Amino acid sequence: MDVGANNSVNNSTSFSRKYIFLPFDGRVKTVMFIAMGVLCVYGTAANSLVLYLKKKKRDRLRNPRKPFYRNLLAVFIQNLSGCHILFCSIAFPAQVMLNFIDVTNSNLLCRLSWFLRLLFPIITLNHLLVLAIEIYLSIVYPLVVPSARVAKRLAVATWVAGGLVVLMASATFTWKPQTTGPHSYTLMCLIDKTVFIYKLLVLVFVVINIILPALALIFLTYRIIAFLRNRKNASRVSNLHLQRKVPGNSNARAIVNLLLIFFLPYGLFLFASISRPALKTAQEDFAMQYLLVLVNSVLAYSNAAICPTILLIRLPDLRQSFKYNIKSKFISRKDRVQVPPKSSEISQANVKAVRNSNIVAVSGSQEQFEMAEMSSFRDMRDTRAKKREGKIVWMEQKCPN
Numbered sequence: 001m002d003v004g005a006n007n008s009v010n011n012s013t014s015f016s017r018k019y020i021f022l023p024f025d026g027r028v029k030t031v032m033f034i035a036m037g038v039l040c041v042y043g044t045a046a047n048s049l050v051l052y053l054k055k056k057k058r059d060r061l062r063n064p065r066k067p068f069y070r071n072l073l074a075v076f077i078q079n080l081s082g083c084h085i086l087f088c089s090i091a092f093p094a095q096v097m098l099n100f101i102d103v104t105n106s107n108l109l110c111r112l113s114w115f116l117r118l119l120f121p122i123i124t125l126n127h128l129l130v131l132a133i134e135i136y137l138s139i140v141y142p143l144v145v146p147s148a149r150v151a152k153r154l155a156v157a158t159w160v161a162g163g164l165v166v167l168m169a170s171a172t173f174t175w176k177p178q179t180t181g182p183h184s185y186t187l188m189c190l191i192d193k194t195v196f197i198y199k200l201l202v203l204v205f206v207v208i209n210i211i212l213p214a215l216a217l218i219f220l221t222y223r224i225i226a227f228l229r230n231r232k233n234a235s236r237v238s239n240l241h242l243q244r245k246v247p248g249n250s251n252a253r254a255i256v257n258l259l260l261i262f263f264l265p266y267g268l269f270l271f272a273s274i275s276r277p278a279l280k281t282a283q284e285d286f287a288m289q290y291l292l293v294l295v296n297s298v299l300a301y302s303n304a305a306i307c308p309t310i311l312l313i314r315l316p317d318l319r320q321s322f323k324y325n326i327k328s329k330f331i332s333r334k335d336r337v338q339v340p341p342k343s344s345e346i347s348q349a350n351v352k353a354v355r356n357s358n359i360v361a362v363s364g365s366q367e368q369f370e371m372a373e374m375s376s377f378r379d380m381r382d383t384r385a386k387k388r389e390g391k392i393v394w395m396e397q398k399c400p401n
Contacts, residue, residue, distance in 0.1 A: 019184070039088075054078050074151075076134070087304050139227050228253065
C-alpha cells in the first residue's frame with residue numbers, strides 16, 4: 001500500500017511511505033505467543049480443576065449446615081476461575097488473529113479484540129475486590145453472613161458492570177498509523193486521542209475501574225495482613241500455635257496471595273500503559289513499543305495460570321477435596337481407605353458409632369435366640385427320654401416273664 005504526497009503519519013509528511021504489516025522479528029513474536037499459549041493451556045486446565053473440585057464438594061454437601069458459612073467466598077472463587085477460563089479461551093485467539101492476520105480494514109475487529117482483552121481483567125479486578133471485602137467483613141463483622149441469593153446477585157452484577165464499562169471504553173479504539181522507518185509505516189489498534197469525548201471516556205474508565213478499585217484493594221490487603229500478623233503475635237504470646245488450623249486464616253492468606261499476585265502483572269501492565277506515551281524512545285521506536293505490548297500480554301495471561309495454583313495449594317477445602325478424589329480414583333476397592341474431608345469427620349464418626357451399636361445389639365439378640373433354642377431342645381429331649389423310660393417300666397410290669 002503506497003501513500004502519496006502530503007500523507008501525514010505521526011505528524012511527519014513524506015512523498016512515498018509503504019505500509020508494512022507489523023514489521024517485527026518473527027522469532028521473538030512466535031516465542032512470545034508460544035509462552036502465552038502455554039500459560040493459557042495450563043490456566044484453563046487448572047481453573048477447570050478448581051471448578052470440578054468445587055462441584056464435587058457441592059454435590060457431597062448439598063446443604064452445608066455450618067455456622068457462619070460464607071457464601072460469597074465459594075461463589076466468587078468459582079466465578080474467578082470461570083473468568084480466567086474465558087480469558088484464556090476467547091481473548092487469546094482474538095489477540096492471535098490481530099497479530100498474525102491483517103485485518104486493518106475493519107475497525108469492528110479492532111474494537112472487539114480490545115473489548116475481550118479488557119473485559120476479563122476488569123471482571124477479575126471486580127471479583128478480587130468482592131473477595132477482599134468479604135474477608136475483611138468476616139474479620140471485622142463475623143456475625144454478618146450474606147445469604148446465597150445476595151452472593152449470586154453480586155456475581156451477576158460484577159459481570160454486567162464490567163461488560164458495560166468495557167464496552168464504552170472499547171469504542172475509543174481505532175487503527176492508528178505508526179512510523180516504522182523513514183519510508184514505511186504500520187497500523188496498530190490504539191485509542192483515538194483526536195476526539196475529546198474519547199479522551200474523557202478513557203480518563204473516567206481508568207479512574208473509576210482501575211485506580212479506585214486498586215486503592216481499595218491496597219487498603220483492604222494492608223488491613224487483612226495486619227490482622228493476620230496481630231493474631232499470629234497474640235498466639236505466640238499465649239503459647240497457642242493453633243492459628244494455622246483456623247479456616248478463616250487459611251482463606252484470608254489465600255486471598256491475600258491472590259491480591260499480591262494480581263498487583264504484580266496488572267500493576268506493571270498499567271504502569272507501562274500510562275508511562276508509554278511519555279517515553280520518547282518507545283514512541284519513536286516501534287519495535288520497543290510492540291515488544292512492551294507483548295511482555296504485558298504475557299504478564300496478564302500469567303495471572304490466569306498462577307491464581308488457580310494458589311487456590312489449590314492454599315485453600316484447605318480444595319486441597320483436601322483434591323486428595324480425596326485422587327485416592328478414590330486410583331486406590332483399589334479392597335485396599336481403599338476412605339479419607340473424608342475434615343468437615344465431615346464428626347458426622348462419619350457418629351455414623352460409625354451408630355453402626356457399631358447396631359452390630360452389638362444384633363449380635364446380642366442372636367445369642368439370646370440361640371440360647372432359647374438350646375434350652376427348648378433340651379426340654380424336648382428330656383421329656384421324650386422320660387416317656388420312653390415310663391413305657392419300658394410299664395411293659396416290664398405287664399409282662400414280668
